[in-house]
Amino acid sequence: MNPWRPNSPLSGMPLIKDGVRSKRESSYDRTGANRDFVRVETGETATLCDIEGCGCIKHIWLTTFCQAPQFLRKLVLEMYWDGETNPSVRTPLGDFFGVGHAMSKHFVSLPISMITLKRNGPNGPYGPAMNSFFSMPFGSRARIQIINQSEMPVESLFYHIDYELYDEPIPADMGRFHATWHQEKPCKAVPQPTPPSSAAADLPGVNLTGDENYVALEATGKGIYVGLVLNVDNFNVSNQQHPWFVEGDDMIFIDGESWPPSIHGTGLEDYFHSAWCFPTGEYESPYYGTSLASDTQEHFGKWSLYRFHVEEPIYFQKSIRVTFEHGHNNDQANDWSSVAYWYQLEPHKTLPALPEVEQRLARRWPDFGIWNR
Numbered sequence: 208m209n210p211w212r213p214n215s216p217l218s219g220m221p222l223i224k225d226g227v228r229s230k231r232e233s234s235y236d237r238t239g240a241n242r243d244f245v246r247v248e249t250g251e252t253a254t255l256c257d258i259e260g261c262g263c264i265k266h267i268w269l270t271t272f273c274q275a276p277q278f279l280r281k282l283v284l285e286m287y288w289d290g291e292t293n294p295s296v297r298t299p300l301g302d303f304f305g306v307g308h309a310m311s312k313h314f315v316s317l318p319i320s321m322i323t324l325k326r327n328g329p330n331g332p333y334g335p336a337m338n339s340f341f342s343m344p345f346g347s348r349a350r351i352q353i354i355n356q357s358e359m360p361v362e363s364l365f366y367h368i369d370y371e372l373y374d375e376p377i378p379a380d381m382g383r384f385h386a387t388w389h390q391e392k393p394c395k396a397v398p399q400p401t402p403p404s405s406a407a408a409d410l411p412g413v414n415l416t417g418d419e420n421y422v423a424l425e426a427t428g429k430g431i432y433v434g435l436v437l438n439v440d441n442f443n444v445s446n447q448q449h450p451w452f453v454e455g456d457d458m459i460f461i462d463g464e465s466w467p468p469s470i471h472g473t474g475l476e477d478y479f480h481s482a483w484c485f486p487t488g489e490y491e492s493p494y495y496g497t498s499l500a501s502d503t504q505e506h507f508g509k510w511s512l513y514r515f516h517v518e519e520p521i522y523f524q525k526s527i528r529v530t531f532e533h534g535h536n537n538d539q540a541n542d543w544s545s546v547a548y549w550y551q552l553e554p555h556k557t558l559p560a561l562p563e564v565e566q567r568l569a570r571r572w573p574d575f576g577i578w579n580r
Contacts, residue, residue, distance in 0.1 A: 226374030232256035233367045247353065247361035255351040255366050262372040264343035267351070269366035271300075271334035274359050277309035277568050279334065281357035283561060286343070287350040288383045289553070297558045298388035299567065300353065302546045304337035306498050307438025308509045308569040311335040317493035318434070318515055318548075341548070343384040344377050356564050382430050382550030387558050389545050390567055394421055394533040396540035399448060410449060412536035416466050417458045419537040420530035423545040427526045430551025432459070434515035435529070437479075438499075440542040440570055444507040447539050451484050452510075455532025455539075462525040470521065475531060479512045494518070509569070515548075542570055 232255060236242045247253045255269070275281060279301025286296035296303070305319045306312045310330055313323040322336040323329075343349070351368060355361050397419050399412045414420075423435055441452045457478040459470035472478045476485055480495040488500040494515050501508020521527070529547060533539050544567075561567060 228372045229369075230258075230262075230372055231367055231369050232258070234365050244363040244365045247355045247364055249355055249358060249360055252352050252354045253361075253364055255353065256349060256368040256370075258345070258349045258370060258372075259347070260372045261346055261376055262349070262370050263345070263377070264349060264351075264368060264370040265340070266369040267339040267367070268336065268369075269364065270336045271361050271365075272332055272363040273334065273355075273357060273361045274332045275357035277330070278332075278357050278359075278361075279306075279311065280309035280567055280569065281355070281564050282361065283354040283356055285352050285354065286384070286386075287348075287352075288343075288345045289347045289349075291553070293555075293557050295383055295555060295558075296386040297561065298386055298546050299561070300337075301335075302388055302436060302438070302544065303386060304335070304339065305436050305511065305513050307436065307511045307544055308440065308499065310499060310509070310511075310569075312489070312499050312511070314489070314491045314496065314498040316491060316496060316498075316513060316515065317517060319513075321498070341384055344381050345383070346377055380552070382552055383555075384548075384550055385426070385430075385555060386546055386548045387424065388561060389423055389547070389559075390543070390562060391421055391533075392542045392544075392566070392570070393443065393540040394537070394543050395419070396534070397537040399536065399538050410454060410535040410538070412538065414456075414532060414536045417460065417468065417530055417532075420455075420458060421533050421537075421543050421545075422528065422530050424527060424529040424547035424549065425556070426523070426549060426551060427556045428551045428554070429524050430522075430527070430549055432516065432521040432523065432527055432529060432547070432549045434513070434517075434548045436498075436511060436513045436546045437475075437531070438544045439510045439512075441501070441507045441510070441539075442570055443539065443541050447534065449534065449538070450507075452534060452539055452541055453484050454535040455537065458530045458532070459521060460528040460530070461521070461523045462527075475512075478531070479514050485510075485512075 280299045282300040285294040327333040453475040457472035460468040499511035
């Protein structure tokens with residue numbers, strides 16, 4: 208390795224690169240006044256950028272004002288690379304930036320963050336300041352858009368898209384950024400053989416296939432899985448054999464392998480680098496954390512968890528299937544949703560359409576004030 212070639216973002220700062228032009232697309236007021244936002248009517252699509260050339264998006268910042276309840280689930284984020292007609296990214300807006308259930312919370316991780324106005328509450332009309340630092344390379348074109356599928360206008364959409372353009376083509380082995388949203392509302396519980404004892408280790412039933420697991424990602428091609436945001440509404444706690452939703456393993460199947468997969472974990476809290484049922488409640492770190500937690504004294508409630516495989520990305524040559532047991536041996540029927548993030552060489556498997564708006568809204572929407580109409 209050339210010692211002068213950086214291997215981290217900070218060590219790369221002193222390197223002066225030829226053929227790199229720094230650019231930004233933003234919502235600034237072209238008249239020179241202070242209306243530095245765009246309005247997006249119901250049913251309309253706002254194009255944040257449509258860039259031609261070879262380059263890489265380095266940072267996205269945006270925020271919104273919308274008075275529709277649960278608007279962070281009703282606004283849809285899409286990204287298209289190199290003239291493709293099927294997006295490489297399609298998720299509800301809030302979920303992409305790390306918090307599900309159409310809620311806003313204050314947290315910071317390395318790739319994504321939300322900066323939240325305290326007086327607004329978790330579901331007021333002032334959207335959080337949402338940031339992404341994922342690198343998003345493109346060979347000839349990059350287009351990012353937000354679709355307003357809510358019943359009210361986005362009265363203010365502010366945004367920055369910071370990117371670089373290059374004189375030289377990007378390498379042929381440079382993957383394109385992808386993200387997809389999935390939901391099971393609720394997951395289908397698998398009947399268990401006998402009532403369990405009180406100890407989690409004594410829960411009955413065995414899972415030797417992974418067939419009934421929750422599937423966060425199914426991708427075909429060659430690429431790298433780099434992370435996940437997982438949202439769980441443990442609403443069905445009174446009907447479960449075990450109150451916690453964490454007694455299920457992660458199982459990641461690579462290149463079409465059968466059970467047992469190459470990557471098999473020991474419990475949901477372990478995959479997200481915690482232990483003993485997320486005892487701290489909400490916390491944040493660069494690579495993993497709990498961006499939304501229920502009362503740590505209770506088993507029910509809404510949770511959002513994140514983990515990014517920055518130091519240990521998961522490579523696949525032909526395909527990948529990222530799955531999780533929903534409870535031990537899939538014994539729980541709760542609402543799950545997720546955003547999976549990965550890079551791959553094109554073409555990619557067609558992303559599914561999102562469910563209709565009403566189907567993807569959070570159950571038991573909490574009342575935090577006048578904005579819950």
